Amino acid sequence: MTKATLPRFDRRISRRPRTWVAQCGSWCDLNCDYCYLADRLKKNRMSPAIAAALAASATDLTADGQPIELVWHAGEPLGIGIARFTELVKPFEQLREQGLVHHSVQTNATLITGAWCDFLTAHGFTIGVSIDGPAPLNTHRVDWHGKPSFDRTMRGITKLREQGIPFSVIAVVTADSVDHPGEILDFLASLGPTSIGLNIEETEGINTTRPTPTLAQARRFWQATIAWGRRHPETRIRETSRLGADLRQLREHPDAPAALIDPIPTITWDGDVTLLSPELAGVTAPAYGDFKAGNILDQTMQQILDGAHQLTYVTEFLNALDTCEATCQFWRFCHGAQAANRFFEHGRLDVAETNYCRTTKQALLHALSATVRKETSTCN
Numbered sequence: 001m002t003k004a005t006l007p008r009f010d011r012r013i014s015r016r017p018r019t020w021v022a023q024c025g026s027w028c029d030l031n032c033d034y035c036y037l038a039d040r041l042k043k044n045r046m047s048p049a050i051a052a053a054l055a056a057s058a059t060d061l062t063a064d065g066q067p068i069e070l071v072w073h074a075g076e077p078l079g080i081g082i083a084r085f086t087e088l089v090k091p092f093e094q095l096r097e098q099g100l101v102h103h104s105v106q107t108n109a110t111l112i113t114g115a116w117c118d119f120l121t122a123h124g125f126t127i128g129v130s131i132d133g134p135a136p137l138n139t140h141r142v143d144w145h146g147k148p149s150f151d152r153t154m155r156g157i158t159k160l161r162e163q164g165i166p167f168s169v170i171a172v173v174t175a176d177s178v179d180h181p182g183e184i185l186d187f188l189a190s191l192g193p194t195s196i197g198l199n200i201e202e203t204e205g206i207n208t209t210r211p212t213p214t215l216a217q218a219r220r221f222w223q224a225t226i227a228w229g230r231r232h233p234e235t236r237i238r239e240t241s242r243l244g245a246d247l248r249q250l251r252e253h254p255d256a257p258a259a260l261i262d263p264i265p266t267i268t269w270d271g272d273v274t275l276l277s278p279e280l281a282g283v284t285a286p287a288y289g290d291f292k293a294g295n296i297l298d299q300t301m302q303q304i305l306d307g308a309h310q311l312t313y314v315t316e317f318l319n320a321l322d323t324c325e326a327t328c329q330f331w332r333f334c335h336g337a338q339a340a341n342r343f344f345e346h347g348r349l350d351v352a353e354t355n356y357c358r359t360t361k362q363a364l365l366h367a368l369s370a371t372v373r374k375e376t377s378t379c380n
Contacts, residue, residue: 008318009309014260016061017305021266021278022046022054023074024088030076030108030149033140034172036205036279040075041144048087050271050296055091055101057301062100069126071104073278074269078111082119089123096124106130106170108141109156110149117163127167129157129193133184137177157191168238170197173221178213181224185232195236198225200359204279204344218359222367243364246333258335261321263305271296273304276317277340287348288313313339316349323352334361 028040058068070092078085095101104126120127132138135150142148160167169188177184178200188196200221201212213221222239229237249256266278273293274281280291291313294304308314321336334357341356342349 005309005315005318008322009314012261012318012321013263013308013314015263015302015305016064016066017068017263017265017301018066019069019071019262019264020054020058021071021073021264022051022088023266023268023278023281024072024077024085025080026075026269027079028075028108029079029110029143031142031144031146032172033142034174034201034207034210036202036207037075037282038206039282043079044269045080045084046088046269046271048090050267050269051088052091053271053296054267054301055095057296058092058095058101060300060302062095065100067100067102068095069102069104071106073106073266076108076111077105078107078116082115085119093123102126104128107156108149108153109160110152112156112159114159114163117159117165121163121165127160127165128197129153129160129167129169130172131157131169131188131191132171132174133177133180134187137180137184137187139176140172140174161192166194168195168197169193170199172199172201173213174201175211175213175217178217178221181221182228185225185228185235185237189232189235195238195241197238200356202341202344202356204340205283208344212355213359215358215363218363219366219370222364223370226367226371239360239364243333243368250332258332261335263308265293265301265304267296273301275305275308275311275314277338279338279340280313280343283343285343285347288343313343313349317342319350320352323350328352330357330362330365333365337361 024046026039026042026044062068089103092101096103103123106128107130109129131153132141135148138150139148169191171184171188185196200218201210203212225237226240229235229240263275264278266274266281268281272295274291275293284290293308293311317339320342324336325331337354337357339349341354342351345354
């Protein structure tokens with residue numbers, strides 16, 4: 001199995017990941033209804049030793065001159081405090097100055113202060129803020145006492161704007177908000193972000209019982225989003241921009257092979273490394289154990305990646321990609337989607353289609369097709 005899997009791994013997955021996710025701490029000050037993280041009440045924090053080991057591996061894997069984006073994620077990254085965060089980024093400073101590592105952080109913005117603005121600016125962070133829309137559509141983002149986080153997030157955003165710090169926004173689109181695309185987009189655009197990301201709520205991690213938007217709702221949502229984007233071309237919407245780039249690539253290079261999938265190594269606070277989907281970190285299952293590919297204190301990232309083809313869940317994911325390519329008409333636009341959605345929806349990774357595929361990838365393409373048909377019919 002290993003020999004047969006290795007060529008398939010190298011045909012599909014890159015051994016030079018350009019996006020790394022570092023979970024600097026597990027704690028979060030919020031208890032969002034749809035959160036997939038189980039340990040967000042625990043105050044685990046990454047040690048400087050793990051950051052140093054990670055930086056050593058980053059040095060090796062950027063020797064080709066291609067930079068890495070290091071995404072600080074997990075609970076609420078700013079929850080570890082400025083002093084610890086300063087210790088964690090220190091080993092990367094030379095790489096950052098050489099343009100080989102770029103820091104980014106995804107935050108709920110509730111903890112942002114002037115001091116945090118100074119830290120983030122000094123280390124060249126790209127900032128993403130999580131907010132789902134205006135207050136009536138942001139009700140699933142609450143603290144541990146059930147109190148809305150909206151005003152606190154807005155104070156953090158105001159602080160970023162006062163300091164002239166660019167930021168993007170990401171919104172989770174729930175069954176409650178999916179029928180309000182205009183309200184969501186108008187509000188998010190009013191914040192002045194560099195881009196807007198729209199995540200249709202997914203079944204993953206411990207978020208397994210909440211209703212998620214239906215396929216019909218998702219199609220209507222994306223069609224309205226496309227129409228909104230055409231009326232506001234100055235605002236970049238991540239999903240429609242990516243679809244446009246895919247369509248241009250297909251038109252200009254129709255016979256080009258699919259780009260290698262970034263394995264997105266996720267490094268947890270204790271140095272464990274999980275591949276393919278950050279949502280698999282910290283998860284256990286009888287068939288796959290703990291999804292760990294190794295620990296950065298015991299192996300370099302290159303060694304971990306070199307052995308990744310032997311992991312059961314990676315092999316199953318490759319099987320799923322083979323099936324997708326052979327059977328799915330949307331393959332050229334999604335290239336197999338995400339591993340975690342397969343596991344959380346079906347309990348295994350060798351299945352092809354998921355609800356994530358349908359509501360995030362397929363529905364968007366259907367929406368674009370419907371838009372084109374409508375415009376063509378109007379013109380005729």
